Amino acid sequence: MSLNPSINPHVSTDCVIFGFSQETLRLLLIRRSIPNRLTDVNDIHYALPGDLVRDDEDLDKAANRVLSELTGLKGIYLEQFHSFGDPLRVTKPKDRAWLESVRQDPDARVITVAYMALIDANKAVLQPGSFSKEAVWLPISEVPELAFDHNEIFENALKALKEKVQIQPIGFELLPEKFTMSQLQSLYETILERDLDKRNFRRKMLNSGVLIPLSEKQLGVSNKPARFYSFNRDLFENSDSRYLNLRMDGSFSLFG
């Protein structure tokens, strides 16, 4: 079988990139400019960075290429989280003009394999390309109507992220090398979109083994200086299990 390096009309990949900056969880979106036949002025639409898979690339590689082409982001660890295949997902009238402007076969049914990542938005250098006119970070509370079923994909990814942060030590790379318990709690509160009980949080985090207490403490604060911690990376990288169960000991939820 000879592989055709052309585009597969039936399979795409979409990337849900969460970014943390200024204590806010944000979503990376691209802006597309779409000809409007009625007004003769281009409409602006938001979408997740996504595009069709090439016939000669595997799914992980396709996701990385598409993200890079549309937003400039490279070398990000993208985790596949779910495939979406409603037969009508690309048939809405609102998406028709754009489909016709970019696709050879706008009638083709498209199944999309969705990926997600959580990164430091401050360190991300955005450089839109291909059909993406702009790449922007929007706070997750301000996500507008998106193309296709992208709102559904985003909602599913957000739910998956909230589950994940409670069973895996993710998000630590968003903090400075040395951080206080308050900074860590603030990160968790942002991702989970709710307030957490300070004592419970502290106890569960300390019990988890994920933190290394440092002798160093905060300088130049008027109150009692807070202790610094660092992330116990070795424990996770050398452990059989990458799971961290913060939900339980006696209760069913981490911060219940």
Add this chain to the structure above:
Amino acid sequence: MSLNPSINPHVSTDCVIFGFSQETLRLLLIRRSIPNRLTDVNDIHYALPGDLVRDDEDLDKAANRVLSELTGLKGIYLEQFHSFGDPLRVTKPKDRAWLESVRQDPDARVITVAYMALIDANKAVLQPGSFSKEAVWLPISEVPELAFDHNEIFENALKALKEKVQIQPIGFELLPEKFTMSQLQSLYETILERDLDKRNFRRKMLNSGVLIPLSEKQLGVSNKPARFYSFNRDLFENSDSRYLNLRMDGSFSLFG
């Protein structure tokens, strides 16, 4: 756009069905009969139940249809767990004869969306159909070479199942309504493929809240009679979180 109820040549679904019976974890496989041009005798190949998706069905529906057509199993809750898209996954010579015998376009690249389930093998009524000549349960330690990348899909599903059983209350439907701690431990040991420390297991299970201790005890045993437990279904069905974190309180693994 008119939907074509025909087959999508580029997307398939595969089902990894784990079955528990006689204290053994088994995998449901279909046997296919493939013409061998050299020997004139049909070769027998094993594969996961899987087939192409129709253009008018969503992925969950496709998985259920395919499973039912090939094995007779109906009404099983299938969970999507990963999509596999190596461009070369259906190009191996060993799979060629079969592809040519059943596919209109045997050269088409196929991306597969994989589903999994864990069921009681004793209650499953198997009735093979379509290109499946037989549907069989094989102990997971005796899984032979399978079609395409099905060994990889099975290994990934097994890994996912082992993670899952430690953070979600799955598998309880495989036990009688009232069960002893030993029966529960035996189920976990079978799924995790390793021995567990009895005291640790008991403590974590009791702390989890997932068990309701019954006043009833075993009858007709010579030793100290064991207490019966039932599964605290309400807690999970009415809970915000379906997660049960058995891995931690102070340690990183459930049974470490």
